[in-house]
Amino acid sequence: MSQDIPEIYANYNSFRPEASGSKTLCYFTRNMGALLEESKLGKDANILEIGPGKGELLNKLRGLGYSNLEAFDICASFRENLRSQGFKVYDGNNLLDLLEQLPDNYFDALIAVDVLEHIDRLELQEFLKSFSCKLKSGGVIMGQVPNSSGLFGHNTFIADYTHITPFNEIRLTSLFHGCGYKNILVRETRLPKSVGNFFRSIARNFIFKIAYFLNRLVGATPVKNLSHLILFHAEK
Known part of the structure; x- marks a missing residue:
């Protein structure tokens, strides 16, 4: 990942202000x-989130007792903001x-929501292979990425010019399998529960x-x- 990328992320909300604060909260209960x-x-599980932004998901997890x-x-400004939240x-x-900073055999889970698509393929492959040593036995990696094979997934991918690597279910499964992970799950995101989304889900499933x-x-x-976003879950 190039050295100027942090500056891009420091001003991310200038490019897509409508995305701020929405990615984890709207879909959290239904998906992640x-x-x-x-x-x-367990609530005492050691969890690492990469690319947490302003910390919406971390605060949600904290509120649930983790x-x-x-x-x-x-992004340095995001890091300082997260530290100020404890x-x-x-x-x-x-x-x-x-x-280089992480202890071996320490984490129970790694969470990466809308992150992997921002990472160069070779860097991501090297990271996933090496991070396996940082996970406890049975530890998991989970998260979400845009689905480039979704009906409108490519729109989601190219809308953000900091996206680098496209994914679909086959590519995600191949990536995690090739990096030594097992019990790999990839599935569609579901809409949050509401009367309107109930009918949207029926229509969506028919179209799919x-x-x-x-x-x-x-x-x-x-x-x-x-779906335009997909979830993934892989076990060490």
């Missing part, structure tokens, strides 16, 4: 919250800087089934996850 429950992490929360962000924060300009059929009909790679 479900992954946490399925992982059966007590051992740590963070890493390449979180332990690691410094560095990239993920490889982070690795048609799109999957058309993919098979024309001989395209038959990806099953077609």
Whole structure:
């Protein structure tokens, strides 16, 4: 990751002010919250979030009773803000800087929500392989990325010019498998519960089934996850 990227992130809200504070709160209970429950992490689990921004998810986790929360962000102003909120924060300009600071066999979970797409493919591969040593046995990596094979996922990916690496379910699974992880899960994000979203979900599922059929009909790679964002979960 280039050295000027931190300056871009320091001014991220100038580029996309509508995204500030929304990514973790709107979908937390329905998506990341479900992954946490399925992982059966205790409230004393050692959790590291990379790319936490202003700390919306960390504060949500704190409010749910998780007590051992740590963070890493390449933006210095974000790091200082997180420290002012009482979180332990690691410094560095990239993920490889982070690795040098972490103890082995320490973390129960790594969370990366809308982060992996910002990282160069080779750097990400090197990080995931090395980070396995930082996880306890049975530790997990979980998060969310734009789905470039979603019906409108490519729009989500290219809307942010700091996005570097596109993903779909097949590429994510291959990445984690190649880096030595197991029990890899990739699935569509679900809409938050509401009356309106109930009907939107029905319509969305119908449209996705048609799109999957058309993919098979024309001989395209038959990806099953077609939402514009996808969740992932992989175990050491």
